[in-house]
Amino acid sequence: MPRETEQKQLWRAKDGLQIVNMKLFSPFDLLILAVVILSAFFPFFIENLSEKSDNFVIFTEDEKIEISIESDTILFINSVEIRIKNGAAKIVESNCPNQICVLQKPLSDNGQIVCVPNKIIVSRSFKSDKKQPKVDVYAH
Amino acid sequence: MHTEKNTQYTEKTILLILAFLLAGIERFIPVFPLLPWLKIGLLHSITLIWITRFGILDALAFIFVRQWVTAAFFGFSLMPFVLGTAGSISSVILGGILIKSQRFGIIGVAIFSALVHNITQLFVLFLMMNGNFVWQWQLPIMAIVSIFTGAITGFLAFEINKISFDFSLQKTENSKTFETHKKTNYLAIFALIFVIILTIIFESYYFYFAVFIGILIFSKIVKCEIPSPVKFMKRYGIFIFALYFSSLFSQKVEFSNINFWIFPLMQVAKISIWFLLTPFFQSSGFFTVFYKLLLKIFPKKCSETFAVGAIMPQIFPQILEELPQIIKVVFKNPKAAVKILVEKSQNILRDWES
Numbered sequence: 315m316p317r318e319t320e321q322k323q324l325w326r327a328k329d330g331l332q333i334v335n336m337k338l339f340s341p342f343d344l345l346i347l348a349v350v351i352l353s354a355f356f357p358f359f360i361e362n363l364s365e366k367s368d369n370f371v372i373f374t375e376d377e378k379i380e381i382s383i384e385s386d387t388i389l390f391i392n393s394v395e396i397r398i399k400n401g402a403a404k405i406v407e408s409n410c411p412n413q414i415c416v417l418q419k420p421l422s423d424n425g426q427i428v429c430v431p432n433k434i435i436v437s438r439s440f441k442s443d444k445k446q447p448k449v450d451v452y453a454h
Numbered sequence: 455m456h457t458e459k460n461t462q463y464t465e466k467t468i469l470l471i472l473a474f475l476l477a478g479i480e481r482f483i484p485v486f487p488l489l490p491w492l493k494i495g496l497l498h499s500i501t502l503i504w505i506t507r508f509g510i511l512d513a514l515a516f517i518f519v520r521q522w523v524t525a526a527f528f529g530f531s532l533m534p535f536v537l538g539t540a541g542s543i544s545s546v547i548l549g550g551i552l553i554k555s556q557r558f559g560i561i562g563v564a565i566f567s568a569l570v571h572n573i574t575q576l577f578v579l580f581l582m583m584n585g586n587f588v589w590q591w592q593l594p595i596m597a598i599v600s601i602f603t604g605a606i607t608g609f610l611a612f613e614i615n616k617i618s619f620d621f622s623l624q625k626t627e628n629s630k631t632f633e634t635h636k637k638t639n640y641l642a643i644f645a646l647i648f649v650i651i652l653t654i655i656f657e658s659y660y661f662y663f664a665v666f667i668g669i670l671i672f673s674k675i676v677k678c679e680i681p682s683p684v685k686f687m688k689r690y691g692i693f694i695f696a697l698y699f700s701s702l703f704s705q706k707v708e709f710s711n712i713n714f715w716i717f718p719l720m721q722v723a724k725i726s727i728w729f730l731l732t733p734f735f736q737s738s739g740f741f742t743v744f745y746k747l748l749l750k751i752f753p754k755k756c757s758e759t760f761a762v763g764a765i766m767p768q769i770f771p772q773i774l775e776e777l778p779q780i781i782k783v784v785f786k787n788p789k790a791a792v793k794i795l796v797e798k799s800q801n802i803l804r805d806w807e808s
Contacts, residue, residue: 336506336559336560336611336612336615337558337559337560338559338560338561338608338609338612339559339561339562340557340558340559340562342557342558342559342562343558343559343561343562343565345562346552346558346562346563346565346566347562347565347601349566349569350565350566350569350597350600350601351597351601353569353573353593353597354593354594354597354598355594356593357589357590357591357593357594373583373584373586375584409657411531411533411654411657412531412533412534413490413704413705414490414491416706417485417487417490417704417705417706418490419487419488424591425591426587426588426591426592428579428583428587430533430579430582430583431532431533433582433583433584435583435586435587437588
């Protein structure tokens, strides 16, 4: 270590500051990497709680709306415009500040479109209630 | 004369300034089209340094300080604020334990805390959405993404930590504590909170125009100096242009549509209002009240972190005036740029204290 740096360190130690040398890598980092990669596959190990529906399921704050995939509709919920066309759902317009939901790509198969400020979720899979028999809302 | 208190004071100030600059830079990176929620979290490199130098508790204090002051500078929106705070608290505690164990490299710690940050946010979202949120889809993407973002922040922390080694050599003579700093005006604070809530609810040109007129009139009444147009552009011009161009590319309006060019102006208007409001935050003692409340939760040794946070709104605009010089150097020699930044902020600190 050069003498100058040594002096600085001494000075810092005198001031009651910790002498900090960061390690960039350590062999233990591989352990962390393994944990992170395992956590990526974690959802595939546990029992799949969600079920795939034949319809688009739209959750709002207090209700659940199902719309058939083949339909060609535009929905307005709390100034959020949801468009379903050619088997794909998309949030076209929203009043939320960050516009993350609008920027998400159209949903046709897996995944979810979420608008957090408006509490709206558009998806095709939902949490199944195993106690209750399934009710087809669309058929009512 | 070189007491422990003074050294930490300078060092914390400069680290906080760096954190704000990184937060500012991050806000102007255009949104990645496939993952619009993705943020690198550049300023968390400073959080990592803060943990290694001042401990976990002080890093928690740092989180509250930087959340509030970045919100005051770059705009306040509720969801990112709640999610960010929740994520940072858990990642500081768990990442801090890893750092204190002294077995892990900084990149490993950064990756781990990025993952913890993301999982906490997913959990909070899950609670908010009445359990309808299917986290199974999000977790794999988040885990993979956190490897990359964590590696970036970890490397940044390592590099900044090396440069900032010289901080304590030049010291300021006196340090002021925020208790003696300025008188607080509770009426003004309530007015500010009211304006903040309004800016969250309303988002229209009319409203921004009304706030702008309000600021002009109010500054005359209260005798609170707001920067002249020239000075304003000199300080915030870079931020405003960068924000305009980055929000041009993070929207889904067609290129030929006029709205493509007009919609980003809304963002510019919003951030300008926030920039104009900062003198009011400073003169009303908004932060002082907030930090006094926080000190009841945190131990006394964290008071310095809050003191630094309290003087920040005044120092940071002056730093921004020096930005053009720093940007000239950045592309040739980033380390030299940070060194210039450190020297400038030390000068400003010294001027401010004398």
